[in-house]
Amino acid sequence: MTTAPVVVRAERPLRHRIGRAVSYLVLVLIAVVALAPFVFLLIISFKSRLDVLTVPPSLHFHWGDISANYSTVIHEKKFPTFVVNSIVVTGGSTLIALVLGVPAAYAFSRLRFRGSDAWASTILSFRFMPPVAVAIPIYLLIRHLGFLNSYPGLILPYVAFTLPLVVWIMIGFFDEIPHEIDDAALVDGCSRSGVLFRVMLPLVRPGIFVAATFGVIFIWNEFLVGLYIINSQERETIPIAASALLTVESPIDWNQAAVVGILTLLPVLLFAAVAQRYIVRGITSGAVR
Amino acid sequence: MTATAEDARFEPRGRAFLRATPTQRRGEALLLLGPCALYLIAFSVYPLVVSLIRSFQDYDSRADSWRWVGVRNYSELFGSREFWHTVEHTAYFTFGGVAIQVLLGTALALFFNQQLRGASIVRVILILPMLLTPIVVGLMWRMLLNPDWGILNWLAERAGFHDVQWLSSPSTALRTLIFVDCWQWTPFVFIIVYARLQALPQDVFEAAAVDGASWFERTRFVTLPLLMPAIVFAAVFRGIDAFRTFDLVYGLTNGGPVQSTSTLSFEAFQNGFEYFRYGYASAISYVMVIVAAVGVTLLFRVVRVRRLDHA
Numbered sequence: 001m002t003t004a005p006v007v008v009r010a011e012r013p014l015r016h017r018i019g020r021a022v023s024y025l026v027l028v029l030i031a032v033v034a035l036a037p038f039v040f041l042l043i044i045s046f047k048s049r050l051d052v053l054t055v056p057p058s059l060h061f062h063w064g065d066i067s068a069n070y071s072t073v074i075h076e077k078k079f080p081t082f083v084v085n086s087i088v089v090t091g092g093s094t095l096i097a098l099v100l101g102v103p104a105a106y107a108f109s110r111l112r113f114r115g116s117d118a119w120a121s122t123i124l125s126f127r128f129m130p131p132v133a134v135a136i137p138i139y140l141l142i143r144h145l146g147f148l149n150s151y152p153g154l155i156l157p158y159v160a161f162t163l164p165l166v167v168w169i170m171i172g173f174f175d176e177i178p179h180e181i182d183d184a185a186l187v188d189g190c191s192r193s194g195v196l197f198r199v200m201l202p203l204v205r206p207g208i209f210v211a212a213t214f215g216v217i218f219i220w221n222e223f224l225v226g227l228y229i230i231n232s233q234e235r236e237t238i239p240i241a242a243s244a245l246l247t248v249e250s251p252i253d254w255n256q257a258a259v260v261g262i263l264t265l266l267p268v269l270l271f272a273a274v275a276q277r278y279i280v281r282g283i284t285s286g287a288v289r
Numbered sequence: 290m291t292a293t294a295e296d297a298r299f300e301p302r303g304r305a306f307l308r309a310t311p312t313q314r315r316g317e318a319l320l321l322l323g324p325c326a327l328y329l330i331a332f333s334v335y336p337l338v339v340s341l342i343r344s345f346q347d348y349d350s351r352a353d354s355w356r357w358v359g360v361r362n363y364s365e366l367f368g369s370r371e372f373w374h375t376v377e378h379t380a381y382f383t384f385g386g387v388a389i390q391v392l393l394g395t396a397l398a399l400f401f402n403q404q405l406r407g408a409s410i411v412r413v414i415l416i417l418p419m420l421l422t423p424i425v426v427g428l429m430w431r432m433l434l435n436p437d438w439g440i441l442n443w444l445a446e447r448a449g450f451h452d453v454q455w456l457s458s459p460s461t462a463l464r465t466l467i468f469v470d471c472w473q474w475t476p477f478v479f480i481i482v483y484a485r486l487q488a489l490p491q492d493v494f495e496a497a498a499v500d501g502a503s504w505f506e507r508t509r510f511v512t513l514p515l516l517m518p519a520i521v522f523a524a525v526f527r528g529i530d531a532f533r534t535f536d537l538v539y540g541l542t543n544g545g546p547v548q549s550t551s552t553l554s555f556e557a558f559q560n561g562f563e564y565f566r567y568g569y570a571s572a573i574s575y576v577m578v579i580v581a582a583v584g585v586t587l588l589f590r591v592v593r594v595r596r597l598d599h600a
Contacts, residue, residue, distance in 0.1 A: 031411045055443045104325035125585040130533040132557040133574035137336035160332035192317040221422040239424045284484035
């Protein structure tokens with residue numbers, strides 16, 4: 001009499017527990033697939049040129065190899081210069097894109113004028129423009145303006161690439177704020193721009209973080225347009241410098257290439273850790289309303 | 290209560306006060322939109338127009354001058370076998386890659402929907418690949434796939450596959466490219482579908498469960514149809530981006546071996562910047578612009594850019 005219910009009760013949790021265990025196994029597997037390439041890159045960056053060839057790589061590291069690899073890339077290959085260039089270009093472009101894009105998004109969210117939806121879609125569609133289609137004219141334009149090999153030469157086109165993203169994300173955030181707030185400020189005698197700067201900006205601050213995050217990621221990684229605008233090492237951003245290391249026809253020093261990889265990805269990973277909340281919001285902002 | 294009544298009394302006057310004259314409104318719109326619009330005209334619209342014009346011209350690099358050639362660039366393009374191969378590669382890469390990413394991404398979203406401890410950490414890990422510099426992703430995977438010391442060949446060997454040609458054979462390189470693209474971009478689909486899944490009202494699922502629907506039935510007939518808008522959005526969005534892919538090709542295969550991974554972006558790039566055939570490259574890129582425009586139109590069908598709840 002007493003055994004039957006016990007068996008029934010014990011059986012379900014067991015099946016359940018096995019299912020649970022399989023789920024956790026899959027979860028770990030997913031994490032490994034996503035992370036393993038970084039780990040491999042990190043290991044290779046710790047190896048001497050000869051030790052790279054050992055498969056699977058041994059996990060005995062020599063401090064001498066590690067410091068030799070990293071100091072070569074940092075001192076001889078001038079990696080810090082590229083980091084500075086990337087920071088200047090990324091920061092400058094993102095800032096200008098926000099200054100131009102946020103008011104535009106506010107206008108699209110609040111002011112109805114003829115064709116406003118069509119204009120908004122047109123601006124957003126630039127987000128999907130194939131960069132090769134404008135790479136050559138932009139190169140010629142920058143050359144004409146005399147900005148080859150300079151920060152403005154990169155910042156000018158990067159702002160244009162980032163603007164649609166900023167406008168897209170910010171329209172969504174402005175739309176979430178009730179119009180009554182604008183109306184109240186307008187009744188109190190505030191001008192439209194006054195409303196934007198004094199009332200709206202504090203309210204859409206999370207949106208600005210999201211837009212900035214996406215601008216930063218995009219510009220930090222941009223490669224194609226920068227490749228021909230910059231042709232001196234002094235002004236190369238990280239992706240351009242990394243590609244220069246790769247395309248040199250001489251055999252690649254893989255251990256040093258791995259160091260370049262690690263040093264390029266590290267800032268992105270740190271940034272992601274800080275900004276992951278905004279990243280998820282940004283990706284889903286167009287899809288989930 | 291009194292406050293609401295007062296609001297109701299004052300609201301109409303407030304609204305009337307707000308109704309700006311058309312001229313005022315145009316002024317406001319111009320002030321807010323003007324800088325952004327001018328900027329885009331200078332650095333996006335103008336280059337696009339120039340590109341269109343150049344696609345009907347030929348560049349003479351010695352004289353640094355342009356010459357009208359009518360539709361010759363286009364007729365050469367459409368008559369060239371190489372171009373159609375490139376179209377084929379691009380289509381294979383775009384549709385094949387996105388199909389896999391949509392399937393895997395949706396499966397991941399359903400998987401993460403069960404409450405597992407530690408899942409939130411793995412979700413953060415999953416965000417990482419798509420943030421990475423594509424050029425460096427190419428570099429990283431060239432190491433992983435290296436025929437002599439790459440860890441993937443070692444693993445494949447353990448699994449009984451000998452001498453897998455990841456990147457060195459024309460018949461497999463494009464598939465390897467798709468594989469790496471999936472590694473990087475499946476999480477994108479996952480995040481969108483998962484966010485949608487989290488936003489769905491729970492009572493639908495409870496009702497289905499009460500009605501005795503199995504997990505499979507609930508997923509097939511309740512969850513997936515509700516997720517469809519997000520899935521379609523992710524697929525089209527990703528499709529346009531995959532179609533434009535350049536950096537990954539440049540970093541991983543450089544179009545080879547024997548042009549087997551040359552996509553439209555890469556072909557345009559090579560003709561423009563390596564062979565200095567600017568006109569011909571512009572023609573290729575304009576074909577891309579038109580395809581991308583079709584994609585974007587499709588995307589905006591799926592996602593309303595603006596809702597019409599206020600007029």
